[in-house]
Amino acid sequence: MKYQVKPMEEHEAIEYLQWRYPEPYTFYNVPAAGFAECLAEILAPDNGTDYYAVYRKGSYYGIFCFNYQSQDLELGLGIRPEECGKHHGRQFTLAAVDYIRRNLLFKGRIWLRVADFNERAQRSYEGAGFKPFDQQLAISWHGLTNFIHMELPET
Template sequence: MEIEQLSQQHALEIANDWHYETPYDFYDMENDLEDYEEIVSQEARGDRYYQVLREGKLYGFFCLEQKGERTLELGLGMKPEHCGKGQGASFLQEILDFIIANFAPQVLRLSVADFNHRAQQLYLNMGFEVVRRIPQESNGDIHLFVEMEKKV
């Protein structure tokens, strides 16, 4: 796998062409205007978004945000056609290896929708622990999210 800055072409593909099956369509970019506007704008994305390529093709993406001195918040997405096929662990491990090698955070944090047990199980398996459940605004409504952290 190759990891590099997210290109504008791939940002538009993620924003406009990635459609997940119900209930995961919650993660379709067009369902959250704020997320959509951020990913399609090179200026808004800054250098925080990365693309994950496999054999030169877009496989997934992630974004990083500094939270405090040694904590990085991770957001990630896998191309819909690869979801639910047992590929999450290798995908996430590649991303974790990249982050640790390049940013050396002490703590990695992520938030996952409460209904998304598939992702939560993956994160638990990969050493993340549940910190708290919090309501957050998303997709024009309030939804429950599970905040998880991993000590690096």
């Protein structure tokens, strides 16, 4: 699958924040009360995280976000709700890693967080070479959630 990646624009951020996932993935739905805060964070030029819109076959397909932390890069991923569950997660994750390595020229450790209940995403990340290394309880929009931390070794 070929993806086109570009810096996220405001209209794409608005659309992304309105994506609605079915159970049990409603955890990823941004509540109306948090919409303005999330939009401001995505659009802030110096918030520490870079957001990218990802297109497939000319349609807005997903997002990548990158947050540099010392020698590491934290990766965030999202696929449109109607495209989830079609067994493209591994390939999408590999595309994000390829973009990081080729376009951002980042050779260090890449890591990500995934809610512990999201076994589907965990399998995709493991298929792309990520390995669990830690976990953390964190407060999210929906209460206390356990996140599995997964890493991809340096190249």
